[in-house]
Amino acid sequence: MSVITTVGIDIGSGAVKTVAFRSDSQGHELGGRYEWLAKRCERIRRRDPMTLAQEGYDGVLADAGLSRDDVDYIATTGEGENVSFATGHFYSMTTHARGGVFLDPEARAVVDIGALNGRAISVDERGKVLQYKMTSECASGSGQFLENIARYLGVAVEEIGPLSCTSQDPEKVSSICAVLAETDVINMVSRGIATPDILKGIHLSMASRIVKLLKVTGVKSGVALLTGGLALDTGLLAAIQEEMVGEKVNVKTVSHPDSIYAGAIGAALWGAFRYGKLQELETAAA
Numbered sequence: 001m002s003v004i005t006t007v008g009i010d011i012g013s014g015a016v017k018t019v020a021f022r023s024d025s026q027g028h029e030l031g032g033r034y035e036w037l038a039k040r041c042e043r044i045r046r047r048d049p050m051t052l053a054q055e056g057y058d059g060v061l062a063d064a065g066l067s068r069d070d071v072d073y074i075a076t077t078g079e080g081e082n083v084s085f086a087t088g089h090f091y092s093m094t095t096h097a098r099g100g101v102f103l104d105p106e107a108r109a110v111v112d113i114g115a116l117n118g119r120a121i122s123v124d125e126r127g128k129v130l131q132y133k134m135t136s137e138c139a140s141g142s143g144q145f146l147e148n149i150a151r152y153l154g155v156a157v158e159e160i161g162p163l164s165c166t167s168q169d170p171e172k173v174s175s176i177c178a179v180l181a182e183t184d185v186i187n188m189v190s191r192g193i194a195t196p197d198i199l200k201g202i203h204l205s206m207a208s209r210i211v212k213l214l215k216v217t218g219v220k221s222g223v224a225l226l227t228g229g230l231a232l233d234t235g236l237l238a239a240i241q242e243e244m245v246g247e248k249v250n251v252k253t254v255s256h257p258d259s260i261y262a263g264a265i266g267a268a269l270w271g272a273f274r275y276g277k278l279q280e281l282e283t284a285a286a
Contacts, residue, residue, distance in 0.1 A: 003211075004275055005037075005066065006073045007057060008268030009259075010095065011080040012114055012228050014143060017041045017264040018056030020064045020071075023272045034102070034269065038063035040259055044279075053083050075271030077263050088274060093121060093129055095266030101127035101224045102265050103256045108222035111253070112209055113230040114143055120213035120224075127266070133213045134187070143229040147201060149185050153195050160199055164235025167200030174205075181205075203239035206229045211243045214251060224253045232258030 003022050008016040038060040052075075061068065072151045077095040081187045092112075100110035101123060110121045119134040150160050171193050173181045181202075188198050198237040214224060230236055231257055239251045258265075 003040065004072050004272045005042050005070050006075060006268045006271040006275065007060060007071055008095070008264040008266065008271060009056060009074070009076045009083060009086070010092070010263035010267060011053060011076065011083070012077045012229065013044075013079070013146065015041055015260070016049055016052040016056050017261050018053070018060050019261055019264045019268050020066065021059040021265070021268040021272065023269075029201070032095065034272075036265075039258070040164065041260060048197075048237045049079065050083065053080060054085070057085070061104035068074075073271040073275040075267040075274075076116075077257050077267040088271065089282075090267050092263055093119070093132055093273040095263045095270060096212070097121050097123045097129045097146070097228050097266065099262035099266030100227055100268050101125070101263070102269060103227075103258060103262060104225045106222060106223045107254075109214060109224035109251065111214065111217040111218065111224055111226050111228075113206075113210070113228040113236070117236070118210060118213070118228075120210065120217050120219070122217040124215075127269075131217045133211070133216045135209060139254075141169050144183065146202065146230065148182060149198075149240050151180070153184065153189070155195060155199070155205060159262040161234035161236065163196045164199040164203050164233075165238055167194075167198075170200035170204055172201045172205050199235060203233075203235045204243065206236060207239035207243040210240055211247050215247070215249060219251055221250045222252070224251050225259065225262075226253065227259045227262035228254045229260060231255045231262075232257070253257050 005022045008019045018040045022035045023034050038057040040059045072088045076089045077092045081089040096110050096112045100107050112119050117135050122130040123131040128234045173184045
């Protein structure tokens with residue numbers, strides 16, 4: 001049986017994620033079988049994303065024991081349209097949707113919270129986008145905003161979630177604009193508000209906007225999977241679950257240990273789909 005080997009590269013504002021997949025000859029169709037071969041994630045931290053994309057590509061090939069000739073399709077997403085060695089590029093909305101359903105087949109919504117913005121995507125069982133809604137890049141509901149606040153508070157990024165979960169009296173951030181919200185936080189510190197209460201307040205404010213996005217997309221039940229850089233923030237996940245209850249939205253919000261790879265996974269799977277279709281056309285034309 002022939003196989004299709006693909007690599008997906010997702011270049012975000014904060015990190016470059018790369019995965020390698022192998023599927024059977026029908027893997028590009030719904031119900032096809034996939035084998036996840038390797039994964040790499042590199043934080044950008046002022047480094048060149050294109051260099052990291054090349055390193056990530058070489059890294060997953062080495063991890064999977066593949067040569068470049070073994071790869072049938074290299075698919076990029078996010079800000080990866082200028083990767084010189086890629087075969088094709090896919091819009092990040094479609095890749096996060098497809099990757100989200102791969103990670104959790106029960107998901108009927110994907111909430112992607114990246115460094116610069118957040119979005120809610122309604123999907124079907126195949127990972128097809130039904131509807132979506134995004135926050136603005138100015139919004140105080142992004143990963144970069146939360147990192148800036150953590151830096152100001154002297155808190156490591158990995159401590160944000162656990163600290164937020166210890167809050168006793170959260171203080172919500174009222175401003176939607178990130179710049180004004182940072183001013184709110186400075187005022188809270190001067191008033192002696194405890195760090196966990198500030199972080200939980202930020203999480204609740206972010207969660208409120210995320211739940212509103214989900215409601216606008218028409219998601220009323222089922223599972224919503226968090227993806228993107230903040231997907232593993234336990235404090236944010238808890239805050240979203242609280243807001244769901246408060247807003248009487250019957251949606252179960254979950255995360256996955258590999259949520260950060262959703263875009264790259266979707267790119268690899270869509271790459272397999274496109275490659276399979278091209279092969280079918282070539283066979284029919286022969």
